Amino acid sequence: RQKRLTPADIAALKGNRPVVSLTAYTTPMARLLDPHCDFLLVGDSLGMVLYGMDTTVGVTMEMMIAHGQAVMRGVSRACVIIDMPFGSYQESKEQAFRSAARIMKETGCDGVKLEGGAEMAETVAFLVDRGVPVLGHVGLMPQQVNTAGGYRSKGHSDKEAEKIRRDARAIDEAGAFAMVIEGTVEPLAREISAAVSATTIGIGASPACDGQILVSDDMLGLFNDFKPRFVKHYAELAEVISKAAADYAGEVRARTFPGPEHTFQPRPKS
Numbered sequence: 001r002q003k004r005l006t007p008a009d010i011a012a013l014k015g016n017r018p019v020v021s022l023t024a025y026t027t028p029m030a031r032l033l034d035p036h037c038d039f040l041l042v043g044d045s046l047g048m049v050l051y052g053m054d055t056t057v058g059v060t061m062e063m064m065i066a067h068g069q070a071v072m073r074g075v076s077r078a079c080v081i082i083d084m085p086f087g088s089y090q091e092s093k094e095q096a097f098r099s100a101a102r103i104m105k106e107t108g109c110d111g112v113k114l115e116g117g118a119e120m121a122e123t124v125a126f127l128v129d130r131g132v133p134v135l136g137h138v139g140l141m142p143q144q145v146n147t148a149g150g151y152r153s154k155g156h157s158d159k160e161a162e163k164i165r166r167d168a169r170a171i172d173e174a175g176a177f178a179m180v181i182e183g184t185v186e187p188l189a190r191e192i193s194a195a196v197s198a199t200t201i202g203i204g205a206s207p208a209c210d211g212q213i214l215v216s217d218d219m220l221g222l223f224n225d226f227k228p229r230f231v232k233h234y235a236e237l238a239e240v241i242s243k244a245a246a247d248y249a250g251e252v253r254a255r256t257f258p259g260p261e262h263t264f265q266p267r268p269k270s
């Protein structure tokens with residue numbers, strides 16, 4: 001049995017080779033992505049991508065745990081990190097530990113991700129000191145959509161850039177093994193990647209980040225409700241699925257499906 005990568009392995013890849021990551025929410029997708037990725041993220045983006053929610057704010061612990069268990073059944077090599085959902089960690093470091101421990105115990109995953117900068121640094125240190133590997137997430141933080149007034153890229157003003165710089169430093173010093181930098185102006189993401197010791201994982205950030213992540217359903221052209229600038233389609237699966245459904249519908253209506261090869265004939269009587 002192959003050994004899976006650990007958060008320590010992901011940390012050690014910094015300065016070595018780029019870290020490859022995608023989101024996964026289900027067993028079959030985890031199986032397909034596992035050979036190609038260093039880590040798979042069970043992102044709370046699943047609320048929007050799988051459940052049709054407008055934001056990630058409504059995602060629950062139960063949803064993250066169910067999908068985390070599904071992904072764990074599909075991996076043999078990639079490290080698996082699970083997003084802490086909105087409301088499961090912001091109240092206190094104790095609440096955060098309770099939620100993180102539950103996620104790790106019930107799924108067997110390798111670590112958790114939480115959004116936040118300087119305001120979450122004490123929580124990150126509390127978790128790491130107690131055995132929970134933490135992936136940070138700075139820059140554009142989707143769980144803060146309601147206070148940020150939408151999904152806009154970050155770091156354009158000096159003030160905003162300085163805040164993100166401070167956030168990244170705080171999460172780094174708190175002991176996060178890596179941090180996602182999302183929707184952040186390229187030169188700043190590049191600068192942070194050089195400045196922090198944690199492995200930086202870019203999404204809408206910079207090719208100079210230590211690794212990259214995308215939402216699988218976005219890069220596969222499966223979730224097309226909207227397409228942020230940072231998404232690149234490596235396939236057009238929505239078109240493939242629509243065509244398959246249309247072909248099936250046509251054959252059912254024409255009674256050409258099922259064919260003789262799909263039906264059972266009575267066995268000859270002896």
Ligand code: KIV
Pocket residue numbers: 023041042043044045046083180182203213214215
């Ligand atoms: O929820 C998610 O998929 C994420 C990644 C895009 C980083 O947080």
Ligand code: NA
Pocket residue numbers: 043044045056083142
């Ligand atoms: Na997320």
